[in-house]
Amino acid sequence: MPATGRLPSTNLPDTHGEYVLNSQQTPSSITELPQTSVPPNDQPEPAQWWREAVIYQIYPRSFADGNGDGIGDLPGITARLDHLVELGADAIWLSPFYPSPQADAGYDVADYRGVDPLFGQLADADALIGAAHTRGLRVIVDLVPNHTSAAHPWFGAALAAAPGSAERQRYIFRDGRGTTGEEPPNDWQSVFGGPAWTRVTTPDGQPGQWYLHLFDPGQPDLNWDRPEVRAEFLDILRFWLDRGVDGFRVDVAHGLIKQADLADWSYPQEPLSGEGTDRPRPPMWDQDGVHDIYRDWREVLDSYPGERILVAEAWVQPAERLAAYVRPDEMHQAFNFEYLEAAWTAPAQYAVITRSLEATSAVDAPTTWVLSNHDVIRHASRLGLPVGQTRPNGIGADDPQPDGTLGLRRARAASLLMLALPGSAYLYQGEELGLPEHTTMPDEARQDPTWERSGHTRRGRDGCRVPIPWESNAPSYGFGPADRSWLPQPAVYAEYALDLQRGVAGSTYELYRTALRLRREHGLGRGSVYWLTSQDDVITFRNGELTVLTNFGPEAVSLPAGVTILVSSAPLDPEDHVPTDVTVWYHA
Missing domain, CATH: 2.60.40 (Immunoglobulin-like)
Known part of the structure; x- marks a missing residue:
């Protein structure tokens, strides 16, 4: 919308x-x-670092490749931490690095207590956390509680068990509709396109029950009404807190609880859920029961020293519904996607800033501000599209192309506006370079499941996930020691490489450095x-x-x-x- x-x-x-x-x-x-x-805080509490932090998102696949296999990894990140100190970030947020079949780039987790060999070993995670802390950087890791991978041992056990068994009740299995159960239990659609239900085959080869997956079929939704699911994630939190992480970004935080009757939903899936003028709240998003889960999680985090935090990825509107996630006994922050989606006009920006500050102030929480992440078109390209146009889900070579010069000009203005606002600001890797979307990627190179599941009608998110450039004349533009990258880098990325911008007056990189320094010196957060x-x-x-x-x-x-x-x-x-x-x- x-x-x-x-x-x-x-x-x-x-x-x-x-x-x-x-x-x-x-x-x-x-x-x-x-x-x-x-309300200004005349005597800031230093421990509440999260109220004003600038947090830099690292997409591990695409940040830095330490071993030359074309895929970013944890040692590569560790080797580049000084860049983030020089930039002026306060913390890093790592997208998933857990063992995974990579059906959705790691957001299909098979083991929540390990590191995928693509990214290194558990010892590399420990080394990264320690190196970040030595440099004064806090570390937030992604947690994916709405669904597991289909390769998770729990789901294997569920497939092997009978309908109604304890193993199946960890997920959302239902009998199908129709004479022989041949139709899905309801009409819900996947965020990635196509039905949100997949039918399983019984051990004797007969069609069986259906399981819910709001995303890819390789990401079955967990049943958060089950006590063992809740207990498992409390233990996962403790596992990473014991290793020193400073918090968790919670993926699909608004999706854990579904409406009990799994009622049909005839409307299309949209990024921001909520009660609009023409529809009620969706039955799969933003159900009130999610807040009980986060109160339990907050108790766990509060039992650890050092202000460990929870950050909600909750695509929720209106702002008052989003503010419920950051009440004093729940999460510390929630991403402000309504701000990200706001049109580049004075009225739209004024309205969303005002509404956001009012809603979070009412629950004594900081507002967060974000313009780009791994799920949306980079704002240096998005703002080069006509103002008011619906944000597309990816851009391909035969789609209307953004105005790159206009997009970067607006992106720099938008970033400077954002960084002047009170609260916490999130930066996505490469935006400090003014990096544009890869809008001419060959379709055969795409890996986002959205591309296939939408019947090739939505390009998906690969364009914002391309490995970033560090050195203009190096192999893979300095991404790694070899000329390999898991997604193709466009030739234009050489012009945005860090080595061409560092120390250059007027460069986007130096603009960000200056803004972050002034933000800190003037206490804008x-x-x-x-x-x-x-x-x-x-x-x-x-x-x-x-x-x-x-x-x-x-x-x-x-x-x-x-x-x-x-x-x-x-x-x-x-x-x-x-x-x-x-x-x-x-x-x-």
Whole structure:
């Protein structure tokens, strides 16, 4: 669903006359917008690092290849940790590295207490955690509790056991509909396309029951109504906490509990679930029972020292429903996907920022901000598509191509806007280089199950998962010692390599470094948003002593006389006018 379709009326109060902020005006005379702020914390509690952290997502397959096999690994990550220190990140989040058949790039877990040989050994995970901590970086690992791999021992036991057995009740097995059970138990569709049910074959070769998989058939959904499932994951949490991890990003956190009657759902699957104007809440997402699970998990994390955290991947709306996941006795953070989906317009950005801050402030939680991750088109390409267009699920060579120059310009402005907001910010590997989506990948190279299960109607997520470039003239652009990468790298990636950007004024990498340094020096993560004034094409707010202005419109706008510009996403004109698609931080 387009982001603009979810937003209420977003016509901002207009200023009277030209958009010029006089540096002599008082806050009361220039404030015309409703105020939404996170109450400033005058005496921050250092232990609550997660309230303002900048967390860098590492997709292990595509970050750094230590052994030359074309697949990123844990030793490769360890060898590149200094980059993250230099960048200014506070923590890393690792996508799954557990043993897996890789039906969904590791989100089909066969063993939650190990490391897949593709990525190394358990000792490599221990070494990575230790090396990160030595550098002052915290480590968050992915946890995938909605489903296991079909190769998990539990699912093998379930297939071998009879209907109604304890083994089968760990998953969601049901008899089929129709005269002989030939139809799925309900009409639910997989997120990846096609039915969300697969029928099994009995030991004597006859058709048997059906099992639920909201994603790939290789990812059977667990039955979280079973006590042994809950106990198993409490033990998994302790296993990794004992090894020193600082928290868990919880995959599909809104999906663990299903509506008890598994009622039919005639609507298409959409990224953001919730109660819209034309539909109730989906029966497979955001059921109230998930909160009992996370209260139990929070008790486990709170029993460990050092503020270990839980982060919800919950594609939920409205913001008030999402805020329920971060109440004081549940998770610490929840990804703000409504922000990621918001259109690149002043009204849309103002509305989603305001609504997000209000919802999380009501439960005394930080708001999170994210623009890219391993599941969506990189924002340097996404923002080069027409404003208001529904975000596509992947882009192929014969699809309309984004405007790369415009996309990067807007991406830099969006990143600078995001990093000025109070709360925690998430960065996806490569965005600090301005890395675009690989939009011309050959279809035969695609590995995302979405491509096949959608009948080749959705390209999927491979374009944002391509190994990132470190050195412009090295094999695999420095990704590894050999000229191999598990997904093909486009030739244009050489232009974005880190070695061509480090120390280069105006590069995207140096823009991120500067922004993260200023964010830390000015305490923006623990600050508050004080809206100043806006027209339909501009938003401006103050966070502490720093003022942030983003110009979305076609005309340049003026800054007050005598201000000090700290950083801008693109050069200003000689009279310090802010051009279109530019964000600037300044103070008087």
